[in-house]
Amino acid sequence: DTAVSQTPKYLVTQMGNDKSIKCEQNLGHDTMYWYKQDSKKFLKIMFSYNNKELIINETVPNRFSPKSPDKAHLNLHINSLELGDSAVYFCASSPRIAASYEQYFGPGTRLTVT
Amino acid sequence: GNSVTQMEGPVTLSEEAFLTINCTYTATGYPSLFWYVQYPGEGLQLLLKATKADDKGSNKGFEATYRKETTSFHLEKGSVQVSDSAVYFCALIIYSGAGSYQLTFGKGTKLSVIP
Numbered sequence: 001d002t003a004v005s006q007t008p009k010y011l012v013t014q015m016g017n018d019k020s021i022k023c024e025q026n027l028g029h030d031t032m033y034w035y036k037q038d039s040k041k042f043l044k045i046m047f048s049y050n051n052k053e054l055i056i057n058e059t060v061p062n063r064f065s066p067k068s069p070d071k072a073h074l075n076l077h078i079n080s081l082e083l084g085d086s087a088v089y090f091c092a093s094s095p096r097i098a099a100s101y102e103q104y105f106g107p108g109t110r111l112t113v114t
Numbered sequence: 115g116n117s118v119t120q121m122e123g124p125v126t127l128s129e130e131a132f133l134t135i136n137c138t139y140t141a142t143g144y145p146s147l148f149w150y151v152q153y154p155g156e157g158l159q160l161l162l163k164a165t166k167a168d169d170k171g172s173n174k175g176f177e178a179t180y181r182k183e184t185t186s187f188h189l190e191k192g193s194v195q196v197s198d199s200a201v202y203f204c205a206l207i208i209y210s211g212a213g214s215y216q217l218t219f220g221k222g223t224k225l226s227v228i229p
Contacts, residue, residue, distance in 0.1 A: 004157075033217075040221070041152075041201055041221070041222040041224070042221050042222065043203060043219040043222065044219075045217050045218075045219075048215075048217075055213065055214060055215075056215070056216075056217070090157055090158070092157075097215050098215070100146055100163075100165045102148060102160040102163055103158075104160075105150075105157035105158040105159065106157050107156060107157050108156075108157050
């Protein structure tokens with residue numbers, strides 16, 4: 001009965017490869033997010049989708065492309081991976097995008113680029 | 115722009131000590147404020163929130179009051195336990211117009227509680 005799930009949990013790959021991380025939420029939420037957490041635990045929002053529509057798109061290299069096939073899924077595809085992409089990536093969801101709603105986070109995907 | 119500033123960690127306390135983690139924000143408008151907690155190897159979980167000035171959020175013995183006059187949302191707990199060892203994040207969300215919202219997290223404060 002996991003609320004927000006991500007796959008894979010760990011991903012080790014080489015520079016230059018293309019990889020995807022999948023996220024699913026079974027909470028019936030309208031809004032989903034992707035965050036990057038670096039080695040110093042600094043958390044930065046990357047994207048947000050509301051009902052499959054992109055609503056937050058922070059300054060992120062265009063090698064990163066989110067895809068939302070339906071409102072329960074938000075996948076993150078990364079092209080031409082670089083060493084600096086190594087981090088933990090968190091997916092999150094909230095009932096809708098509004099100031100009063102908290103987010104529910106997935107367990108994270110630890111990406112290591114060698 | 116909007117920003118959140120948390121006290122630098124790590125913070126190390128003995129069990130049953132009093133905890134304060136400072137959080138101040140800058141925002142053009144009226145944000146909602148949140149504290150999230152991240153236990154080792156896990157994702158973030160909401161700890162408490164406050165959506166307007168003078169609101170007090172509380173959960174699991176933790177409290178924080180939304181102070182508009184000092185733009186602060188300091189986290190407090192009267193008696194910490196070893197199980198409170200985690201990283202704590204202060205965050206804000208604010209409507210930025212045209213159907214958009216801005217979400218900003220602080221850099222996190224690592225708390226270690228020793229028996």
